Amino acid sequence: MSIAAPEAAPLVEVRGLKMHFPITEGVVVSRKIGEVKAVDGVDLTIRRGETLGLVGESGCGKTTMGRCILRLEKPTEGAIFYDGTDIASLGRKSLVALRRRIQVIFQDPYSSLNPRQKVGSILSEPMKVHGIEPDAARRDQRVRELLSLCGLDPNFADRYPHEMSGGQRQRVGIARALAVDPEFIVCDEAVSALDVSIQAQIINLLEDLREKFKLTYLFIAHDLSVVRHLCQRIAVMYLGHVVEMAECDELFDNPLHPYTRALLAAVPVPDPTIEALRTIQPLSGEVPSPINPPPGCVFHPRCPIAVADCQRTAPALRELRPGHWVACSQVG
Amino acid sequence: MIDTPVRARYQRRPWEETESVPPLLEVRNLRTEFRTGAGLVRAVDGISYAVDAGETVAVVGESGSGKSVGALSILRLIPSPPGRIAGGEVIFNGRDLMRLSDAEMREVRGGEIGMVFQEPMTSLNPVLSIGRQITETIEQHRGVDREAAAARALELLGLVGIADPQRRLKQYPHQLSGGMRQRVMIAIALACEPKLIIADEPTTALDVTIQAQILELMQSLTHRLGVALIVITHNLGIVARYAHRVNVMYAGRIVESGSAAAIYHAPRHPYTMALLKSVPRPDRPRQARLDPIEGSPPDLTRLGKGCAFRPRCRFAIERCASETPPLEPVGETGQSAACFRSHDVALTADRAA
Numbered sequence: 001m002s003i004a005a006p007e008a009a010p011l012v013e014v015r016g017l018k019m020h021f022p023i024t025e026g027v028v029v030s031r032k033i034g035e036v037k038a039v040d041g042v043d044l045t046i047r048r049g050e051t052l053g054l055v056g057e058s059g060c061g062k063t064t065m066g067r068c069i070l071r072l073e074k075p076t077e078g079a080i081f082y083d084g085t086d087i088a089s090l091g092r093k094s095l096v097a098l099r100r101r102i103q104v105i106f107q108d109p110y111s112s113l114n115p116r117q118k119v120g121s122i123l124s125e126p127m128k129v130h131g132i133e134p135d136a137a138r139r140d141q142r143v144r145e146l147l148s149l150c151g152l153d154p155n156f157a158d159r160y161p162h163e164m165s166g167g168q169r170q171r172v173g174i175a176r177a178l179a180v181d182p183e184f185i186v187c188d189e190a191v192s193a194l195d196v197s198i199q200a201q202i203i204n205l206l207e208d209l210r211e212k213f214k215l216t217y218l219f220i221a222h223d224l225s226v227v228r229h230l231c232q233r234i235a236v237m238y239l240g241h242v243v244e245m246a247e248c249d250e251l252f253d254n255p256l257h258p259y260t261r262a263l264l265a266a267v268p269v270p271d272p273t274i275e276a277l278r279t280i281q282p283l284s285g286e287v288p289s290p291i292n293p294p295p296g297c298v299f300h301p302r303c304p305i306a307v308a309d310c311q312r313t314a315p316a317l318r319e320l321r322p323g324h325w326v327a328c329s330q331v332g
Numbered sequence: 333m334i335d336t337p338v339r340a341r342y343q344r345r346p347w348e349e350t351e352s353v354p355p356l357l358e359v360r361n362l363r364t365e366f367r368t369g370a371g372l373v374r375a376v377d378g379i380s381y382a383v384d385a386g387e388t389v390a391v392v393g394e395s396g397s398g399k400s401v402g403a404l405s406i407l408r409l410i411p412s413p414p415g416r417i418a419g420g421e422v423i424f425n426g427r428d429l430m431r432l433s434d435a436e437m438r439e440v441r442g443g444e445i446g447m448v449f450q451e452p453m454t455s456l457n458p459v460l461s462i463g464r465q466i467t468e469t470i471e472q473h474r475g476v477d478r479e480a481a482a483a484r485a486l487e488l489l490g491l492v493g494i495a496d497p498q499r500r501l502k503q504y505p506h507q508l509s510g511g512m513r514q515r516v517m518i519a520i521a522l523a524c525e526p527k528l529i530i531a532d533e534p535t536t537a538l539d540v541t542i543q544a545q546i547l548e549l550m551q552s553l554t555h556r557l558g559v560a561l562i563v564i565t566h567n568l569g570i571v572a573r574y575a576h577r578v579n580v581m582y583a584g585r586i587v588e589s590g591s592a593a594a595i596y597h598a599p600r601h602p603y604t605m606a607l608l609k610s611v612p613r614p615d616r617p618r619q620a621r622l623d624p625i626e627g628s629p630p631d632l633t634r635l636g637k638g639c640a641f642r643p644r645c646r647f648a649i650e651r652c653a654s655e656t657p658p659l660e661p662v663g664e665t666g667q668s669a670a671c672f673r674s675h676d677v678a679l680t681a682d683r684a685a
Contacts, residue, residue, distance in 0.1 A: 200624030
């Protein structure tokens with residue numbers, strides 16, 4: 001599947017990725033009694049310099065996708081090409097080198113920073129690991145630069161995380177990701193825990209940094225308004241599958257998959273005049289368990305347009321319009 | 333300044349026109365404080381508002397703005413110590429809740445006023461069946477026997493859209509999904525036919541499609557049963573869709589209050605205006621960078637004189653540092669704002685609209 005524009009070779013190419021977690025029983029002799037199919041056959045490309053949004057509800061596999069690309073999980077099946085190299089099967093040593101190029105920003109700025117470490121030490125640790133700026137004085141200088149780059153007072157290097165607000169901590173998390181000069185950052189719900197007024201500050205910061213350092217982001221989020229603002233392309237996940245993928249405005253203005261339509265319609269718009277005229281037809285039921293996903297199309301039990309065949313045949317992603325991919329046999 | 337069609341948008345709702353009927357709930361100058369290691373925190377610092385019968389009022393604000401504490405204070409659910417309701421009146425149905433005995437207050441909670449909290453897993457008892465938790469409330473407040481209570485419980489589960497209610501009644505909270513648990517919470521809140529339900533971030537822990545199910549359900553039930561609703565949220569989309577009236581809170585005070593249309597289309601407080609401008613919109617292609625509110629919310633232990641929003645405010649003048657602006661009616665749109673410069677805010681906001 002090649003949907004990247006000809007001028008830009010993809011930075012990340014995911015092919016047929018599966019991540020199944022075993023469910024085991026027994027303490028001494030454990031045996032597998034089932035598996036959670038968190039990611040179940042995903043193809044995805046991330047172009048150099050773009051922000052790809054990965055959206056979906058809890059349990060859809062979006063975080064597991066991110067963790068696989070970071071190689072925090074070893075995928076069950078499939079390939080992940082990062083800049084041409086398949087990283088799905090890389091060994092420990094080569095992974096260390098890879099991690100200098102790929103970084104991550106987590107959701108919760110409270111639990112992703114070590115409470116016993118000063119900010120300065122949090123930021124210099126990745127540099128020590130990767131042998132960047134071995135000279136201590138130069139390293140401290142870089143810590144101060146990173147802090148001011150992320151909109152913090154350089155003197156924050158002497159503070160502990162608990163002395164800072166949530167927004168300030170998230171800035172430290174961003175500075176830590178930048179410390180090793182990466183080219184690709186996975187942002188896993190990076191602004192979800194922040195208050196509205198702080199969220200906008202961090203979104204702007206992420207955009208400025210992307211332009212300044214020519215970064216590529218995988219932006220994993222459930223907040224569709226944030227995604228629309230930040231991303232060039234969006235992939236929608238449901239129960240371990242990508243069900244739709246398109247350019248950002250195309251996806252929002254012209255959603256094709258019934259799940260994407262329901263998801264977009266469920267988000268109320270901050271405008272009472274628009275909302276007064278709009279009726280919401282909420283999707284019935286709930287997301288089935290990934291331990292025992294429905295046969296055929298995983299969305300068919302909740303789908304308003306499902307036909308009998310949807311229970312048997314799993315639809316593949318098809319390009320219905322240029323760059324707009326949909327996994328549904330009933331649209332197009 | 334405002335032409336006629338625009339003014340029509342702000343017209344008061346039918347139930348607001350009958351001036352003689354007193355509101356269902358009237359909060360007057362409510363103050364709640366907490367003693368903390370860092371000093372005294374005035375979490376709610378003199379808020380006043382009213383809720384009419386059948387009306388949905390949203391309270392919006394960011395973390396620490398006092399929106400939850402304000403609602404819990406109405407129910408007198410503030411842990412003491414360290415908390416204390418320092419003053420004010422809450423007139424509900426003609427009685428001041430602050431003057432009731434503890435026993436009388438227990439009758440009100442879950443009886444005349446229902447409650448729905450954010451995290452249904454922690455607000456339901458894990459060792460009691462769903463059925464028992466509903467019947468307990470009914471027996472407590474209605475003094476009916478078990479059989480009648482059980483019949484009512486079954487009816488309530490059907491009302492909140494739970495399929496196969498007979499089986500669900502025998503189940504325990506951990507056997508239900510998050511959305512289902514929140515439906516049970518709503519059933520319990522409705523059990524004794526309350527006149528008011530207070531919902532504190534009722535869908536924050538839920539996914540968007542489940543959030544839509546729960547909110548549409550709450551809206552249709554409150555309309556049908558004529559129940560007033562106070563919904564506390566930080567989500568401006570939810571407010572726009574479901575609220576008739578809105579109170580915007582900042583640092584323990586209501587800074588702006590009015591109809592949803594007025595608040596969104598003609599904000600009169602700089603915080604409201606900035607808040608609305610800072611959120612990305614799901615229905616519009618991105619235009620430019622977001623326009624965030626610089627700085628962070630104030631530390632409530634170090635709140636000095638004057639307006640708490642002043643350090644982040646584009647409109648701040650010298651007077652804002654020495655005097656705290658009161659919440660006063662502004663302009664023709666029927667809302668109130670606590671800002672000395674609300675007229676200048678109005679000019680800016682209307683020009684932008």
